[in-house]
Amino acid sequence: MSADVVVQDPERNNEVSHGLKTKKLPGQHRLRRYDSLDMESGKVSGHHAHSSKSVAWSVVLPLAFQSIGIVYGDVGTSPLYVYASTFTSGIKHNDDILGVLSLILYTLTLIPLLKYVLIVLRANDNGDGGTFALYSLVCRYAKVGLIPSQQAEDRDVSNFELELPSRRLKRASWLKSALENSHFAKLFLLFATMLGTSMVIGDGVLTPCISVLSAVGGIQQATEKMTEDRIVWVSAAILVLLFMVQRFGTDKVGYSFAPIICVWFALLTGIGIFNFIKYDPGVLKALYPKYIVDYFKRNKKDAWISLGGVVLAITGTEALFADVGHFTVRSIQISMCSVTYPSLVWAYVGQAAFLRKNSDLVANTFYKSIPGPLYWPMFVVAVLAAIIASQAMISATFSIIQQSLALGCFPRVRVVHTSAKYEGQVYIPEINYILMLACIGVTLGFRTTVKIGNAYGIAVVFVMTLTSSFLVLVMIMIWKCNIFYVIAYIVVIGSVELVYLSSVLYKFDQGGYLPLAFAAVLMLIMYIWNNVYRRKYYYELEHKISPEKVKGIVTDTNVCRLPGLALFYSELVQGIPPIFKHYVENVPALHSVLVFVSIKSLPISKVPVEERFLFRRVDPKEFNVFRCVVRYGYTDVHNEQEPFEKILVERLKVFIREDVWFSQTIVNKGKINEKGGEYEDGIVRKEVENEEFNQDDERLEAVEREIEVVDEAWHAGVVHLLGENEVVACKGANLYEKILINYAYNFMKRNLTHSDKMFDVPHQRLLKVGMTYEL
Known part of the structure; x- marks a missing residue:
């Protein structure tokens, strides 16, 4: 087999042809000679600087405006219920209000502003955030992935590495080595990633419930006819409408929601300043941390338990990071620092000033603190803001599930990219409907915000703690x-x-079990899929067909060759999958051009199109058999503009041209070395170049003939051979493995999107090849 070539842009075909005569091929520095399509590699050193996208202000500012409607709805509606959730037994001492206000202000500053906006957002993976983005960064720098699909050429993708020169390399290398050499550490990292993902999805369920119930419940202040049952059913109806509009995409939803949230933040700020001036400007004393100490001295255990209410002030903060793929880091930083943070500070300060004079009204702090003339306008905006608050975690849920899909940690579901203008904005229909049903079930089951608040706090703090754990790894190793x-x-x-985590866990039996129950179900699904996915990959790796065996099959005189192009898909990156031998044994016929296509996801968000296809020729050359690894990032769109087969054929023709140049270069270098290198007068090199020039026309003619064969096969028709692997537990497997493989995995596989839909394969040209794997 010849060496790998990273295929360049097809528009450069003419340049490549010219390069055969001039010996100066554009982009020739990208040619590599790694032998990695047959065995796992990744040991070749490589280095590329991180390609940070510079986005124009004309794009950043509209995205900053959109992000107000998408990202901050959740944290922005926290003033609806924070004080009521904190002082569940009433206010026992007037200075307790200052203590809680001080806790809220310092928590808002430390977590959303300092941690997320200034630190965590820097740990984005080429513009994408969330738990899986952090996991992918760690996987890229240390071999902690459990599937051995790494290749040396992966390091040559322009945005694969993010190396920062430093003298602290020794500590980073030690940590990297420790992770790579510990199977437990690899499993634990994957487990933590799944847990964080599950908790964020749990947030996507609980956020709509508590936000909408809190807002709609405000109508009870105006009329007693609005009973609890009616509030619950009105909330359920609003939730249904919210999930129905998700299919229009983040772009349209963001522009629709942003003005409403801007009005909401303006009203929060105005009312907060009004209450601050009217009731007690002295609440600014809460900036002195001594009031926090005094609060804990007076209330002891009760103060610690009340932290579960205080932490609700930062609910939805994880959306800043999880939703960054829908926007940009700069746009979120601008909107947070200029709009959201100042508005929330004034809202909590104003409510604290109101409570200093009306401590008996703490159960309905938000609505009681609104000046009379503004009550109904504020109620309407509050309901709308609560609806929008749900959007932050719904969008985040779609983003992280898309990432987990690409890394083989979630069953295949259909991902719809909803914006041609902005990258990363996605919608997943199946997940949307599951979230809707879960939200309605929680709303009808819990009925009040008290128990939902307990559950909500656990989900929020768990995700934040896991993010911090991954961030420490990133800080040390990357x-x-x-x-x-x-x-x-x-x-x-x-x-x-x-400290916050210990407080929210105290209320585990008061509704706090709900997010953990959600996480348990989601992690079970992820574990089953990922476990069997890895078993399948290792099975194919152990039973792959050797190059000699492939050569024997294609040269077998009993196997006839048919006109046309056959694309044989498999997930195996290293080598030819065993299903090919199974196919030939049952159908002894091969097409005139055969390409083994492996679809591979790299632990990066995007792979440039010109670096996506990695080809190798399978000897003997005259039989036109090729290997191709198609590399995608976890946010890349498959077949966004052109049919997959058309793109692949164009890249294949470019590869054939470049492969001839590359092979001849290797031959010429060998001749020079055999003759003792280049003399001072350049006689040997000139002699070789003259000999090479005489062969140029002959080689160009051979290249054109081979490309003509590909074109003829392309026009004769393309057949897509798709491996449909049935998996069963092997003989002698224990009960656990039989349940895991025979029932749980196969049930999910039967009810999910099929592989052919991922590449828009025409059904009239699709041939599925079945084979049973005993795992």
């Missing part, structure tokens, strides 16, 4: 931060989150 900065982060941010 950013190579000074160890004192890492320790400072753990002491300041980590300790605060652990």
